[in-house]
Amino acid sequence: MQGTLPLIKTKLIVPGIQDQWIRRAKLSKKMKAITEKPLTIIQAGAGYGKSTALALHVKDQNQSCCWYTITSSDDDILPFLSYLTAAIQTLFPNFGHELITYMKKMDRYIREEELSMLSSLFINETLQIPEKIIVILDDFQAIEHSYHINVWLEKLLEHMPGHLHLVIATRTKPGWRVLAKLKARNELNEVSKTDLIFGKEEIELLLSDFHQISISGDQLDQLYNITEGWVIAIGMIAQRLPHLQSLDELLAEPAKSLEDLFQYLVYEVFSKQPPMIQQFLEQTSIFEELSTDVCDHILGMNGSIQMLEQLTAKNLFIQQIGGSSSGIMLFSANSSRIG
Known part of the structure; x- marks a missing residue:
């Protein structure tokens, strides 16, 4: 040695x-x-x-x-x-x-x-x-x-x-x-x-007990839908709230308030992937939902099901819908869905 x-x-x-x-x-x-x-x-x-x-x-x-x-x-x-x-x-x-x-x-x-x-x-x-x-x-x-x-x-x-x-x-x-x-x-x-992942009650408890922030039931539902209980997203939103006029400002355009999260994902996850996966993620980031048909026909790919299965197994910005080969992009360039 x-x-x-x-x-x-x-x-x-x-x-x-x-x-x-x-x-x-x-x-x-x-x-x-x-x-x-x-x-x-x-x-x-x-x-x-x-x-x-x-x-x-x-x-x-x-x-x-x-x-x-x-x-x-x-x-x-x-x-x-x-x-x-x-x-x-x-x-x-x-x-x-x-x-x-x-x-x-x-x-x-x-x-x-x-x-x-x-x-x-x-x-x-x-x-x-x-x-x-x-x-x-x-x-x-x-x-x-x-x-x-x-x-x-x-x-x-x-x-x-x-x-x-x-x-x-x-x-x-x-x-x-x-x-x-x-x-x-x-x-x-x-x-x-x-x-x-955090449930709605846990998100509310985190905001009220640790950040002294009270939110309405509707705002809690919106916040949960944006983050889907993703711990890092909730934490970054909580840190951002004191700098905003109101929570509604963040809920209207969540992507603008989560730039630090995007930078984290780029550094911690995206940049460490092989070039082929990086290229696929860049090409598909315009879509909120993906399927083998979208990848094969619109992007001109062959055998995209293997790529989608690999991304799902690696927890890379995609969440499988049911038991199908379709998925929701969790880091799409035009989406307010951060989950």
């Missing part, structure tokens, strides 16, 4: 959270199941509060955990395992010595038997820890394409020590075959966008 860079220690720290966050009983119940199941997957698109919900749960439960915020530079098995080992060492300093020794002897060309050895060493060293271990992998979508990391994690999940609880926060659900087995055994805890 030649030329290793120093680890960035801030990636191993639980993110700080603001006090302006509502505790929700249904979500809290699912988060508490983290210590009851071997694997928890928290899956939703950008800005739905996955990291915040996890950090809040850790704080409220006063729970010790090994936190690792993943970045795109960690998309190989050796840097990934180096950070994962360091995360566990924040609570258990003696963990990982055999694993690290073995990794230092490896080169960049990983063989299948080496992945098995890395998995065995990790599991065996985990068994030497006499207490419960909660490992949180945040922003897993940054390395979801890594073959070696996915193979290693599947090997781990096949032989998970009973006291190890793995939490994965991601925008895209992993395609691991072992998930079906875990689900059948009731060993998989899943938190989805549905669990993270």
